[in-house]
Amino acid sequence: MVEPSDEMLVLAVLAGEKEAYEKLYDRYAALVRAVCYDTTRNLADAQDLAQDVFVRAYEKLEQLRDLERFGRWLVAIARLRSREWLRQRLRNSSRRFEAGNVESVVYDPPDDSRIEQLREKILMLPERERLALHTFYLQGKSADAARRVMGLSKSGFYCVLDRARKRLERLLAREMESIR
Amino acid sequence: MKTPLDEDLTVMYEAFDKNHNELRQSLIASLPDRHRRHKHVGRINQMLAFVGDTIMRSRITKLAAAAVIIIAVCLGVLHIVGGPADFSTVGWAQVVTHAAKADYVHMYYLKSRGNDFIKHFEAWYAHGKMVMRGSKGDAKYDDRKVLQGFDEQGMLMSRGPSMFAEGQGALELLTAGFLSPKNEQFNEQVPANVGDDFLIYAFDPSPKEKDWMEGIYITVGKNSLLPVQIKACHKDGDYDLIIFDYEAPEEPAEFFEPLDVGLPNGRAEVAVDGEQVEIPIANAPGLKTAIVRLRSKPPDNSDKPSFYLDVTFITDEGYRSGMLDGLRLKVDEAAQCGTGSAEGGLDKWPDGQYRNVRFSPWLRPTDKDGTYIVEIRCFLKTEKD
Numbered sequence: 146m147v148e149p150s151d152e153m154l155v156l157a158v159l160a161g162e163k164e165a166y167e168k169l170y171d172r173y174a175a176l177v178r179a180v181c182y183d184t185t186r187n188l189a190d191a192q193d194l195a196q197d198v199f200v201r202a203y204e205k206l207e208q209l210r211d212l213e214r215f216g217r218w219l220v221a222i223a224r225l226r227s228r229e230w231l232r233q234r235l236r237n238s239s240r241r242f243e244a245g246n247v248e249s250v251v252y253d254p255p256d257d258s259r260i261e262q263l264r265e266k267i268l269m270l271p272e273r274e275r276l277a278l279h280t281f282y283l284q285g286k287s288a289d290a291a292r293r294v295m296g297l298s299k300s301g302f303y304c305v306l307d308r309a310r311k312r313l314e315r316l317l318a319r320e321m322e323s324i325r
Numbered sequence: 326m327k328t329p330l331d332e333d334l335t336v337m338y339e340a341f342d343k344n345h346n347e348l349r350q351s352l353i354a355s356l357p358d359r360h361r362r363h364k365h366v367g368r369i370n371q372m373l374a375f376v377g378d379t380i381m382r383s384r385i386t387k388l389a390a391a392a393v394i395i396i397a398v399c400l401g402v403l404h405i406v407g408g409p410a411d412f413s414t415v416g417w418a419q420v421v422t423h424a425a426k427a428d429y430v431h432m433y434y435l436k437s438r439g440n441d442f443i444k445h446f447e448a449w450y451a452h453g454k455m456v457m458r459g460s461k462g463d464a465k466y467d468d469r470k471v472l473q474g475f476d477e478q479g480m481l482m483s484r485g486p487s488m489f490a491e492g493q494g495a496l497e498l499l500t501a502g503f504l505s506p507k508n509e510q511f512n513e514q515v516p517a518n519v520g521d522d523f524l525i526y527a528f529d530p531s532p533k534e535k536d537w538m539e540g541i542y543i544t545v546g547k548n549s550l551l552p553v554q555i556k557a558c559h560k561d562g563d564y565d566l567i568i569f570d571y572e573a574p575e576e577p578a579e580f581f582e583p584l585d586v587g588l589p590n591g592r593a594e595v596a597v598d599g600e601q602v603e604i605p606i607a608n609a610p611g612l613k614t615a616i617v618r619l620r621s622k623p624p625d626n627s628d629k630p631s632f633y634l635d636v637t638f639i640t641d642e643g644y645r646s647g648m649l650d651g652l653r654l655k656v657d658e659a660a661q662c663g664t665g666s667a668e669g670g671l672d673k674w675p676d677g678q679y680r681n682v683r684f685s686p687w688l689r690p691t692d693k694d695g696t697y698i699v700e701i702r703c704f705l706k707t708e709k710d
Binding site: 150156159160161163166167170171174175176178179182188191192195196199200203210211212259260263264267278279282283295296297298301310313314317 | 330333334335336337338340341342343344345348349351352353355356358482483484485486647648650653661662663665668669
């Protein structure tokens with residue numbers, strides 16, 4: 146069965162069909178959480194932020210001019226919302242520090258150490274390369290879907306993805322060497 | 326081939342699906358219903374909410390839109406011949422009944438703001454289609470299937486589903502129930518004033534509008550029952566005024582087609598699955614050429630033939646934009662797009678300048694099989710918003 150395009154789903158949402166928004170959520174929620182995670186560094190906060198992002202997108206959907214670029218627009222909102230979250234958090238922690246009550250950051254419990262390492266190293270990648278990995282692995286490994294979210298040509302996208310993988314391999318190899 | 330890194334990445338990214346179904350359920354439950362959201366506001370607000378999206382979002386514009394709707398309603402009395410003897414009992418319901426038959430509307434919408442008197446927009450409804458033209462040359466077209474908005478340069482700025490529901494009359498739609506015969510609050514209303522020549526209906530603002538609106542006054546010709554004007558008065562002394570044009574002849578059907586919205590900046594015949602074609606661009610400072618290719622597309626359930634279009638622009642400096650490939654384009658329907666440099670960014674041009682090529686490609690049929698005219702409307706945006 147052919148999946149409806151983002152454009153079709155957005156039009157349906159604008160016409161009042163909430164079910165279409167569920168489909169858009171299924172399509173992009175994991176990606177939005179990953180983008181938020183880049184800032185929050187913990188999954189629970191990333192999930193909360195992602196919910197905010199979808200609410201904000203729903204409220205501002207009429208402002209989306211190019212309906213086919215819903216994914217790209219959503220990622221932009223996610224980055225904006227993450228920056229707001231970070232500013233808020235910095236303000237709060239500075240206040241807490243002044244009051245002599247510094248709250249420690251709660252990290253997710255580590256799972257497989259290799260996976261945990263991978264997660265850490267991804268956070269060290271340049272934003273563009275990180276986003277290439279997020280979009281590729283969270284858009285069903287479809288380079289076409291991923292490159293649309295990033296606004297790149299197919300070849301341009303593969304180029305960034307390849308660079309991201311190579312840099313990631315180098316970072317992991319360096320980590321292994323330091324352990325030895 | 327899957328590498329160990331690929332496998333680890335796949336596993337790692339699965340974490341972002343955690344609790345997905347619960348999160349989706351809670352999100353969807355928290356979202357307001359787009360239609361229902363409008364149901365509990367005042368009647369005038371309902372109309373505003375409806376028309377507001379098609380024109381502007383300011384409070385003032387919304388008020389004006391409400392007045393426009395009421396004017397449109399009044400047009401329905403155009404067909405009434407003769408009038409009742411006791412004019413003080415001409416209920417609004419009679420206007421409502423005839424409003425359903427209105428098949429042509431032409432009106433001007435003006436507003437007073439302090440010492441200024443401004444033409445805001447002009448609207449027409451005929452042949453089952455609606456056109457609204459703003460004072461800056463922007464326009465909206467609704468053909469009961471699609472609502473399209475164009476800026477003053479003819480660029481498609483928005484596209485969405487038609488405002489019309491299946492089989493819905495123009496005035497029924499525009500008034501969002503204001504003219505419903507079941508609406509006793511308005512339909513039983515009789516003229517507030519019966520003069521020698523005019524009947525004047527006065528409507529109170531809904532609770533939602535009462536803080537800033539004084540009321541809406543509709544003047545109707547006593548014998549013809551033709552609406553003469555609608556005046557929506559604000560408490561601060563400003564008002565919106567709608568005037569009907571009965572003198573001008575009805576616009577022809579072509580007028581309601583978005584064909585004459587600005588001249589294209591370039592056009593050329595392009596064969597489907599043929600060679601790429603260079604289209605010289607005129608009157609778009611900074612842009613010299615568009616290079617297009619039209620490709621066939623597997624048939625879908627669309628009512629019109631559709632194709633993929635690949636587009637690249639060349640600037641006056643000879644820089645190449647990114648190629649937007651695979652734009653889905655239906656015949657006689659515009660799309661709206663934008664692109665940055667070939668490097669993939671709006672400020673990644675060789676000279677480091679910001680450039681955003683905004684364009685609307687449009688596909689027109691020709692007499693030849695497999696050949697279409699590609700029209701390009703475009704401009705170069707050199708400053709960030």
